Amino acid sequence: MRKVAVFFGGNSCENEISVLTGVFVLNLLDKSKYTLFPVYIHTDGNMYTSSKAYDLQFFRTADWQKETRVFFDNGGMYALNAKKGRVKLLAKIDCALNCCHGGLGEGGGVSALTACNHIPLASPDLTASGVFMDKSMTKLILRALNIPTLDYLRVNEADYLKRGAFLLKSIESRLKYPVVIKPAHLGSSIGISVANNEEEAKKAIESAFQLDDRIIIEKFLKHKKDVNCGAYSLNGEIFVSEAEEAFGDGLYTFEEKYVKRGCTSATPKTERVKPLVGELRDKIRAYTRTVYKRMNLKGVVRMDYLVSEGKVYLCEVNTVPGSLAYYLFCERITDARNFFGDLIEEGLKGAQGSEKKILQSGILRSVRLRGK
Numbered sequence: 001m002r003k004v005a006v007f008f009g010g011n012s013c014e015n016e017i018s019v020l021t022g023v024f025v026l027n028l029l030d031k032s033k034y035t036l037f038p039v040y041i042h043t044d045g046n047m048y049t050s051s052k053a054y055d056l057q058f059f060r061t062a063d064w065q066k067e068t069r070v071f072f073d074n075g076g077m078y079a080l081n082a083k084k085g086r087v088k089l090l091a092k093i094d095c096a097l098n099c100c101h102g103g104l105g106e107g108g109g110v111s112a113l114t115a116c117n118h119i120p121l122a123s124p125d126l127t128a129s130g131v132f133m134d135k136s137m138t139k140l141i142l143r144a145l146n147i148p149t150l151d152y153l154r155v156n157e158a159d160y161l162k163r164g165a166f167l168l169k170s171i172e173s174r175l176k177y178p179v180v181i182k183p184a185h186l187g188s189s190i191g192i193s194v195a196n197n198e199e200e201a202k203k204a205i206e207s208a209f210q211l212d213d214r215i216i217i218e219k220f221l222k223h224k225k226d227v228n229c230g231a232y233s234l235n236g237e238i239f240v241s242e243a244e245e246a247f248g249d250g251l252y253t254f255e256e257k258y259v260k261r262g263c264t265s266a267t268p269k270t271e272r273v274k275p276l277v278g279e280l281r282d283k284i285r286a287y288t289r290t291v292y293k294r295m296n297l298k299g300v301v302r303m304d305y306l307v308s309e310g311k312v313y314l315c316e317v318n319t320v321p322g323s324l325a326y327y328l329f330c331e332r333i334t335d336a337r338n339f340f341g342d343l344i345e346e347g348l349k350g351a352q353g354s355e356k357k358i359l360q361s362g363i364l365r366s367v368r369l370r371g372k
Contacts, residue, residue: 002094004034007110009041012103013190022099023056028337072117095347098123098320106320107133122347123299124319132317135184135216147287150313153217157209168198178220183212221308229284230328231292232300234342241328242275243284283312300324
């Protein structure tokens with residue numbers, strides 16, 4: 001059977017949301033086809049595996065110092081016993097699936113780890129992960145692709161400390177209140193807030209800088225719709241989901257999405273309505289396909305849009321969506337087993353023939369060393 005490593009957790013504000021996704025996927029993947037290896041990335045950066053990782057209850061009281069710490073080398077997953085100075089090969093990994101939300105896990109860390117170890121990855125690669133983890137970089141990519149996105153201001157913490165007063169004045173002149181202020185590198189609506197005036201903006205900016213060193217400020221759209229659309233590839237074909245409205249009017253914070261609504265998976269418990277129809281639906285699906293294709297994405301990706309007054313704006317591209325966005329493609333949770341399996345199989349296919357020749361320049365042999 002194929003040996004599959006499922007990465008989740010991470011040194012991120014979204015660590016616990018990632019646990020929900022990871023445990024969900026681990027329990028749904030077909031164990032008659034795959035031997036699964038949970039890889040939990042702790043907030044301290046260390047990686048662990050445990051047979052208990054299939055049980056969500058375990059993570060409430062887990063003492064990871066008592067579990068098996070692991071590392072990867074040349075495609076192998078090894079157990080590390082630091083006290084005894086021993087290592088043990090657990091498995092040669094055939095494919096990996098990234099379920100880390102936020103931080104380095106989603107932002108390219110897992111992609112880089114697997115690439116360095118020649119492990120096929122059933123998730124987006126390093127370039128796409130890094131670009132789309134930064135909302136300001138996402139804006140630049142979308143504009144280069146002629147895909148509409150909201151006007152914004154990007155603010156680095158160092159610049160704000162020097163020219164904060166000027167920035168606050170720029171919000172009114174360039175965007176007009178109210179505005180949405182959010183960390184550039186965080187997801188799950190962490191640190192997001194609406195400011196209706198300069199005083200509120202100042203508080204929101206300083207609060208966001210406690211979580212991230214870069215923020216973006218966008219115009220707040222009244223009477224907008226939040227719409228999700230996903231895409232994944234299989235056998236060389238890109239499949240695009242329907243464009244589904246996720247929320248009603250207003251701004252949903254992390255607490256409102258996950259805490260107050262009693263979420264038991266990484267999919268926020270929201271009032272989902274019927275898919276969009278007509279021209280708006282077609283535009284959103286076309287934009288989703290364009291980004292997926294032009295950015296050479298793989299695995300499943302969810303794109304988040306705002307619709308207001310007949311216009312569509314692409315806001316975020318999630319390379320590791322909650323619950324891997326199965327709900328955009330599957331009628332029932334049980335259908336997710338085949339969906340996740342398709343992602344693994346596509347990751348394995350994508351690795352075939354991907355190794356390229358590395359040319360050696362031989363320049364080191366021609367360099368004269370001092371004293372030689």
